[in-house]
Amino acid sequence: MNVLYLKKAIIISLLILSICLLPSCRGAEDRVIAAGSTSVQPYAEILAEEFALAYPDTEIDIQGGGSAAGITAAQSGTAEIGMSSRALKDDEKGLWVVEIAKDGLAVIINPANAVSDLTLEQIRDIYTNDIVNWGEVDGSDAKIHIIAREEGSGTRSAFEDLVMGKDRLITPKAIIQGSNGTIRQLVAGDPNAIGFISLGLVDGTVKALRLGGVEASKENVISGSYKLFRPFLFLAEREPEGPAKQFIDFALSEEGQRILSNEGLIPE
Amino acid sequence: MKKFKEKLSGRIFFALALSSISALALITVFIIYKGAQTFIDVGFFKFIFGMSWSPGRDEFGIFPMIIGTVTVTLGAAAIGVPIGICCSIFLAEFAPSALQNIFRPAIQLLAGIPSVVYGFWGLLFVVPLIRNYLGGPGLSILAGAIILAIMILPTIITISEVSLISLPRHYKDGSLALGLTQWQTICSVQLPAAKSGIVAAVILGLGRAMGETMAVIMVLGNAVALPDSILAPVRTFTTNIGIEMGYASGEHQQALFATGIVLFVIIMMLNSLAQYITRRKAK
Numbered sequence: 001m002n003v004l005y006l007k008k009a010i011i012i013s014l015l016i017l018s019i020c021l022l023p024s025c026r027g028a029e030d031r032v033i034a035a036g037s038t039s040v041q042p043y044a045e046i047l048a049e050e051f052a053l054a055y056p057d058t059e060i061d062i063q064g065g066g067s068a069a070g071i072t073a074a075q076s077g078t079a080e081i082g083m084s085s086r087a088l089k090d091d092e093k094g095l096w097v098v099e100i101a102k103d104g105l106a107v108i109i110n111p112a113n114a115v116s117d118l119t120l121e122q123i124r125d126i127y128t129n130d131i132v133n134w135g136e137v138d139g140s141d142a143k144i145h146i147i148a149r150e151e152g153s154g155t156r157s158a159f160e161d162l163v164m165g166k167d168r169l170i171t172p173k174a175i176i177q178g179s180n181g182t183i184r185q186l187v188a189g190d191p192n193a194i195g196f197i198s199l200g201l202v203d204g205t206v207k208a209l210r211l212g213g214v215e216a217s218k219e220n221v222i223s224g225s226y227k228l229f230r231p232f233l234f235l236a237e238r239e240p241e242g243p244a245k246q247f248i249d250f251a252l253s254e255e256g257q258r259i260l261s262n263e264g265l266i267p268e
Numbered sequence: 269m270k271k272f273k274e275k276l277s278g279r280i281f282f283a284l285a286l287s288s289i290s291a292l293a294l295i296t297v298f299i300i301y302k303g304a305q306t307f308i309d310v311g312f313f314k315f316i317f318g319m320s321w322s323p324g325r326d327e328f329g330i331f332p333m334i335i336g337t338v339t340v341t342l343g344a345a346a347i348g349v350p351i352g353i354c355c356s357i358f359l360a361e362f363a364p365s366a367l368q369n370i371f372r373p374a375i376q377l378l379a380g381i382p383s384v385v386y387g388f389w390g391l392l393f394v395v396p397l398i399r400n401y402l403g404g405p406g407l408s409i410l411a412g413a414i415i416l417a418i419m420i421l422p423t424i425i426t427i428s429e430v431s432l433i434s435l436p437r438h439y440k441d442g443s444l445a446l447g448l449t450q451w452q453t454i455c456s457v458q459l460p461a462a463k464s465g466i467v468a469a470v471i472l473g474l475g476r477a478m479g480e481t482m483a484v485i486m487v488l489g490n491a492v493a494l495p496d497s498i499l500a501p502v503r504t505f506t507t508n509i510g511i512e513m514g515y516a517s518g519e520h521q522q523a524l525f526a527t528g529i530v531l532f533v534i535i536m537m538l539n540s541l542a543q544y545i546t547r548r549k550a551k
Contacts, residue, residue: 007446038514064514065514065515066515068515068517069514069515069517072517143404145404145405150490150511150512150515151322151323151324151512151515151520152323152324152512152514152515152516152520153515157324160471169322170333170493171493172320172321172491172493173491173493173500173501174491175405175407175489175490175491175501176489176490176491176492176503177490178485178511178514182486185391186405186407188398189395189399189406190405190406192405193405247502258300
């Protein structure tokens with residue numbers, strides 16, 4: 001009796017296992033993988049949704065992983081499209097690149113903080129831990145809580161390029177968070193925090209600092225007076241064809257650019 | 269025929285049991301294979317005692333994370349162990365069965381809450397509390413220690429309680445017959461007799477605290493610097509892997525696996541210690 005049960009159990013579990021192992025059968029539709037920057041990812045997903053309406057036969061699969069991973073994926077060809085939220089370094093040139101939009105980088109503080117304008121040098125000194133108190137930059141007497149992104153993040157590396165320069169490093173004492181969203185949430189809750197996020201993600205819960213008197217806005221990025229911005233790039237091993245090209249063309253089309261602009265990015 | 273079936277079922281169980289062991293072997297071999305290179309490239313002492321972790325500049329030193337892991341784990345023990353042991357004494361000796369029936373499932377439930385929920389609760393409740401009443405950014409050793417203390421309670425309570433209950437009945441009876449009060453009996457007879465089980469419970473709890481990732485990523489702040497107080501943010505081994513894994517490649521990824529090896533070795537040592545202590549008692 002027991003053996004019978006055992007046999008049944010084994011047969012059933014084997015059946016379940018084999019069903020799980022069956023390759024997920026898909027139709028003969030085209031599939032494009034776009035992988036990389038987690039900053040570009042949400043915008044690429046919106047583009048992909050709209051694209052799916054126009055081209056129902058092509059499936060665009062948007063994956064994260066970070067700019068570095070996106071560049072590697074494009075180089076090795078594991079993804080048809082790589083996504084990067086920072087400019088390519090010299091040893092990464094040689095890929096096929098197109099800029100789909102620009103994204104401003106906002107340095108944000110809590111709305112309760114009296115400070116609203118800092119120079120690039122002051123922000124740099126805060127992030128190197130040379131300025132440690134809000135009192136040193138005309139704020140109230142309180143210790144500054146520095147928040148940054150983790151190593152490998154495109155947002156961090158854009159911030160390093162644009163603000164820190166070549167020789168200065170973000171202090172190891174900085175609090176590290178894994179996404180724009182958590183940084184915004186922490187800054188919204190902590191009156192003494194400072195962080196940096198994508199300009200498109202700034203909302204009423206945080207205050208974007210003016211940079212030497214220039215407001216952080218799309219208009220000022222376009223006019224060139226606000227200096228903190230970075231490119232959002234689509235990359236490929238070589239010039240893409242077929243469905244990947246269709247998707248990139250869609251992103252660059254009037255409609256695609258309008259979608260990106262509505263989401264807070266700066267169109268080309 | 270019957271004998272054959274018996275044999276066959278034995279074999280099948282053996283094969284299934286083997287698969288769980290081989291999973292362990294696979295994981296061990298894999299992380300050592302992936303991470304060992306870092307110990308060679310960076311150097312063992314530079315890796316363990318290096319003060320700077322900056323993969324972008326090829327600096328891989330995990331000493332601040334060792335300090336982070338140790339302080340957070342000890343903090344969790346300092347909060348969780350007394351509460352856990354007292355709770356197990358209460359359940360084993362004092363609680364009427366009606367209360368036991370509420371406490372035991374509640375503690376089991378505590379073990380069943382996903383760690384990300386602990387982390388989220390910590391971020392939205394514990395962190396602001398620390399920030400507002402004690403100062404600092406809130407994301408801190410203290411926040412991590414509080415969350416972990418709650419998470420290791422079920423481990424400590426369950427194992428300590430079992431070791432108290434499984435004591436021979438005549439220990440207690442004899443002590444009471446000699447005129448000791450119940451409290452004296454617990455302190456001078458039962459606790460010392462159950463010592464090895466309780467110590468094992470604490471060690472397993474520490475291992476659990478050390479290996480926890482998701483909850484502490486959200487509340488520790490993850491700064492790679494030596495903390496100057498319990499209100500400072502730190503990074504542990506697990507959070508280092510958790511926060512940088514997604515972006516890492518090449519040497520950086522190797523270094524994360526090497527961090528994993530260090531953690532793996534420490535947890536293995538803790539678990540072996542716990543087993544050794546319980547075995548010694550059994551003899």
